[in-house]
Amino acid sequence: MSDEGKLIVPSDLAKLEEVDGFAENWMNGMPFTKDQRDDIAISLSEVVTNAIEHGNAGIVDKMVTVVLLRIEGGIRIEVTDQGGGFNPALVADPTDPENLLSESGRGLLIVHHLMDEVDVEPVSTGTRISLVKRFTASNTG
Amino acid sequence: MKLKSERHGSVVVMGMKGKVMGGPDATVFRDELKNHLDDGIRKVVIDLGRVDWMNSSGLGILIGGLTTVKNAGGEMKLARTTDKIQSLLMITKLVQVFSTYETVEAAIAAFSE
Numbered sequence: 722m723s724d725e726g727k728l729i730v731p732s733d734l735a736k737l738e739e740v741d742g743f744a745e746n747w748m749n750g751m752p753f754t755k756d757q758r759d760d761i762a763i764s765l766s767e768v769v770t771n772a773i774e775h776g777n778a779g780i781v782d783k784m785v786t787v788v789l790l791r792i793e794g795g796i797r798i799e800v801t802d803q804g805g806g807f808n809p810a811l812v813a814d815p816t817d818p819e820n821l822l823s824e825s826g827r828g829l830l831i832v833h834h835l836m837d838e839v840d841v842e843p844v845s846t847g848t849r850i851s852l853v854k855r856f857t858a859s860n861t862g
Numbered sequence: 863m864k865l866k867s868e869r870h871g872s873v874v875v876m877g878m879k880g881k882v883m884g885g886p887d888a889t890v891f892r893d894e895l896k897n898h899l900d901d902g903i904r905k906v907v908i909d910l911g912r913v914d915w916m917n918s919s920g921l922g923i924l925i926g927g928l929t930t931v932k933n934a935g936g937e938m939k940l941a942r943t944t945d946k947i948q949s950l951l952m953i954t955k956l957v958q959v960f961s962t963y964e965t966v967e968a969a970i971a972a973f974s975e
């Protein structure tokens with residue numbers, strides 16, 4: 722097990738399984754519970770889906786870079802796309818009654834619940850979403 | 863995701879298995895559901911008992927299914943929602959939208975005649 726994992730995939734949703742398998746493998750032996758591993762897998766799938774669909778607008782030869790890092794007491798996942806970014810404050814609330822039957826719009830809400838930290842930042846090549854999960858569950862709900 | 867359908871009288875039980883995410887999984891589900899509706903089925907149970915996890919694309923697949931079945935004049939119910947899926951339904955308030963049952967049998971029994 723190395724400390725850093727890195728995987729670069731084209732913008733194709735069929736790559737989600739490869740990303741999932743890569744991260745699962747990388748986390749092997751880390752002191753996460755099954756539940757926490759699922760939280761991470763779900764959240765990673767969300768941000769990679771967003772990087773493909775929104776950041777890279779589904780243009781297959783735009784790439785998504787996934788970096789997995791061991792940090793003090795947990796892990797940090799960085800997913801970078803080649804898009805122009807977005808303002809998280811402007812994303813519609815999927816739990817509003819008028820949005821409840823929408824087929825989309827729930828990814829970031831779920832990620833915020835399942836991960837300990839979520840950050841969105843512009844980088845020179847596009848947009849980076851960083852997720853932190855700690856080994857010990859925090860009580861942020 | 864793997865998908866397997868079984869007939870129980872007038873009800874079809876569509877069992878999802880593995881990890882449910884976007885892309886190919888959505889197409890597989892939509893196509894299979896459409897086949898059942900074309901066959902005249904109007905009572906659908908989605909068995910989630912063997913799902914490892916599901917993301918928001920998976921929830922979107924379920925919402926899409928619910929809407930499609932309702933528009934065809936039918937009913938769709940969820941059975942054996944795992945703890946993880948149940949918590950996602952709570953976070954997203956989709957608990958208000960789906961009828962969920964602890965067993966497939968209970969879901970089947972709950973259809974109005």
Ligand SMILES: Nc1ncnc2c1ncn2[C@@H]1O[C@H](COP(=O)(O)OP(=O)(O)O)[C@@H](O)[C@H]1O
Nearest residue numbers: 771772775776806807812825826827828829830
């Ligand atoms: N990497 C990204 N680049 C640009 N926009 C994004 C990105 N991630 C999320 N967004 C924006 O945030 C919105 C909400 O994302 P999400 O909650 O995952 O819902 P969905 O992807 O189903 O629309 C997206 O519709 C999009 O407008």
Ligand SMILES: [Mg+2]
Nearest residue numbers: 767770771828
């Ligand atoms: Mg999304």
